[in-house]
Structures are given as C-alpha cells and as structure tokens.
Amino acid sequence: MSASSEPECVFAAECELGEGPVWRKDDDALWFVDIKGLRIHRYEAATGAAWSWPAPAQPGFLAPVAGGGWIAGLKTGLHRFDPQTGGFELLAEVEDAGLGNRLNDGFVDAQGRLWFGSMHDAEAEPTGALYRLDGEGLKRCDAGYCITNGPAVSPDGRTLYHTDTLKRLIYAFDLSPAGELSHRRVFAQVDEGYPDGPAVDAEGCVWTGLFAGWGARRYSPAGELLETVRFPVANVTKLAFGGDDLMTVYATTAWKGLSSAERDGQPFAGGLFRFEVSTPGLPQNEMRHV
Template sequence: MTGAPKISVFHDGRDRVGESPLWDAGSASLWWVDIGGMALRRKHVASGRLTSFGLDIMPGALALDEDGSIIIAAGAGWYRFHAGTGALSLIVEVTAPHPDMRMNDGVVDPAGRFWAGTMHMPPEREPMGTFYAFDGDKAVAMVDGLRTQNGCAISPDGKTFYLSDSHPAVRTIWAFDFDVDTGELANRRVFHKPSRGRPDGACVDADGCYWFAAVDGGCIIQLDPDGNEVASIDLPMSRPTKPAFGGDDLSTIFVTSMSAGLDATQLAYEPLAGSVLAVEAGVRGFAQPRFRRTPARQPAAAGS
C-alpha cells in the first residue's frame, strides 16, 4: 500500500449486519446482504441506484453463478436468488446439530465450489459450526469445531486457503494448503492472531496479501503471505465486517459494517455504522471465480 488511503461513503445506511460485499462486473454493481435485516442489496456504481430485496431467511454469503445470477448461502443451505420475483429456491441443505444455526461467511474456489460454514445464533454455545464445500450437487463437511466461522479467502495462485473464527474466545485466522483439483485442505496452521478487534470477513489482493475486517477494532488490516501485519486503515465505524475488491480496475475496497451491538449513544457517535465504505488504498484485487457445478471434483469428507 502506498500513500494515504482515500475513504468515501458508498452507501449511507443502517444495516444491522451488513456483510458479503460482492462485485458484479457485468452490471458494474455491488451486491451485499444485511443478515439481521434479512435483506439483499444491489447498488449500481455509476447511477447510485439502490435496489433492496426482502428475504424470508437470514442470508450469509453471496456468489455469482456462471450465468450471472446470485447464489446465497443462507439458513442451513444454498439458495438460488431469482431477481425477477425476489424469491429464493433451495439447492441443497445441510443437517445442523441445532435449529438456531445459519450459514455465515463463504468463498468460491477456482474450481467453482462454493464454500460456506454454519454458526450458532447467538454465537455463545459450544463450538458446533461446520465449514462445507458445496459443488452444486452435495455439500461435504471439511472443518468442524467452529464457533463463528469467518474470513474465507483463497490466494491468487489457488494454493492457500484462509479461514478464521471471529468468536471472542478464538480470534484466530488459519491457513491451509489447498489442492484445487481435489478440493482437499491440509497442513492447518495459525496464520495470524489479531492484536486489535476480531477477524471478521476477508479478501486477498493481487499480490497475495490477506485483508480482513477487524470488527470492534474499527479498521481493515493487511497481512503479507507470511501472516505479518503490513498496513492498517482506520475506518469511521468500530464494527466493519468484510472487505472486497471491486470497481472497473478492482482497485476499490468495498467494506460493509454493522450497527447491531451498538447502543443509542454509540450509534449517535458512529453515524456511519451499518454503511458501506469505498476505500482507495493503491492496491488491486483479482477477479473472483464464479460458482459452477463440479461434482466430479468434490473432496472427501475431512475433520477439524
């Protein structure tokens, strides 16, 4: 990162739990969700036109399908969103160990699998979350024993997979060796334990640096491929949730945030809590893969 970053407000709102920003180059728009508000949003960059869709289930992570439609990891499964009607149709569902569980963060790998994991609502119970790889046909449990699954991202060369747990009792980012062809994760190790905030959603830039939102830390943090902090950008809210690269040249970092968890005094002090920011930091991302059905490449079930 070079020079002082420029921060602007992309969407001035009060999302309860804004999450999963997703750049759609085809429409030059940003998609994201409000988990607590049970809504899906899309904003066109040039016109500033905002469209919101109310949902009947809590959304977690978003991905673009090969055909340009939106796939949502929500509730206890993956759904296809039908923009014309605003309806969701279930693709596949997993069996969660407790009824009060939902999908949280996710990422699509270079083979087209949509990875996402479950967490308990609220996240105070014992670690019962599971991280799944979904190939369009079935979902296979890959990592278990999670509390608040988060931080999914994959290196530009597809060889390193990142995953975090943002629960206050864990606050850890892990790295795995990743085999794109088989979908296997190996050599789990601690990548970074933040000194500020908790590691929420994340993305990776074109140089292989990992960026994560430090929720309750009021910033986004850049880590080099060895897990060392190399930069941080303070934000005008304490609870950022996830960064994602977008814009015509993928040089804008869109950052969602939440207003949930703040009392009236804190909300008055943080008028942008729940908004989406646009950060120009002099770095670029890379085009993210799209979801596609790849049942022949589904990994074998794995443990923690």
C-alpha cells in the same frame, strides 16, 4: 501508516449486520447482505443508485453463478435467488435446525467451487463448520467454530484462509487441486477487535475487516501486518475489490451491538464504504457446480 485512501460511506444502508460484499463486473455493481435485517442489497457504482430485496431467513452470503443468477446462503440452507422476481428456491438444507446455527460467510474459488461456513446464531457454542460444494456434492471440511468467516484463497490456489472470529485467529490451510484441505496452522492472531471476513489481493496479501476494531488490516503472505485502514465506525465486517481495475475496495459494516449513544456517535454504522488501494484485488469467481 496507510497507503490507501480514507474510507467514505457511499450507501447509508443502515445494516444491522452488513456482510458478504460481492463485485459483479457484468452489471458494475456491488451486492451484499444485511444478515439481521433480512435484506439483500445492490449498489450501482456509476450512479450511486441502490436496490434491496427482503430475504425469507437470515442471509449469510451471496455467490454468483456462471451464466447469471445467484446462490444465497440462508439460515435455512442454500437457495437460488432471482433478483428479477425477488424469489428464493431451496436447493439444499445444510445442517439440522436443532443445532441453532445459520450460514455465515462464503467464497467461490477459481475452480468454481463454493466454500462457506456455518456458525452458532447465538454466538455461544462451537457448532459451526466449514463446507465445500463442488461437482461431487457437499462436504464438511472442518469443524469446531462458534463464528466462522471467510474463506479466501491465495492467487496460486494453494492456500485457503479461514477465520475463527471469537478466537481472533485467521487460519491457513494447504489446498490441493482437488479441493482437499490439510496442514491447518495459525496465519495471524488479531489483537485489535475481531477478525471478520477476509479477502486476498493480487500480491497474495490478506485483508480482513475488524469487528469492534474500527478498521481493516492487510497482512503479507507470511502473516506480517503491513497496513491498517481506519474507519469512522467500529464494526467493519468484510471487504471486496471492485471497479474496472479492482483497485477500489468496498467494505460492509454493522451497527449490531452498539448502544444508542454509540450509534449516535457513528451515524454511518451499517453503511457501505469505499476506499482506493495501490494493489488490485483478484477477479470475482463464479460458481460452476450448482
């Protein structure tokens, strides 16, 4: 049973693999990427207007920077992205191209640190890893993933959640004030579709999109399933809280992997969706270590 409103498609972006929604309060807009379509999108909530930019390589995530601007995680590494010019400037290569990996999902914590994962682009080998970028530089924090998603952090900053999508597991780690991870354990095992990008609300509950699962789920801090929100599309990738009260949830979706007949039956697959919730999300953090 759902306490949330029914999702509606607000932007028919037709993303092959929509991902990484980020609410930017200062321009009242939702930003996200189409990984396989090599696009960055911006949706203006008040007007419904949308803009998009081409990316030079597969974009996995966008991270807002304090004072303005963005860091984009592309297959080729971390880049500065300037929407004014559409330009990308390489800051750092993350992994050897021979691994066949790309960067996937990312998150900025309350200390302004960037967390992100890499994954095997062909989704066949466990060559992906979890990274942290802060004032001390780039650190590899966990490894052995085929498809990484997340992370997300609890309201008190003491627990980090990270997803192993192919194993259908959401992990929890203890997170120290210095950004060190320990005590990895299973937070939830998903039995419907595949857990994709997570987000945490003000009560510490963990939301996850369900790829091939036709919806999104909300779990208590103890890992108990509280709510399922059904979508009219199979592949729900990631959620982000937006609006002035952070009680509007935006969700990216994908048509990747759908047959022609399935796409005909899911005309809004790859669109940006929106629904309302009764518990607000957490404010979007900005990077302070670039």
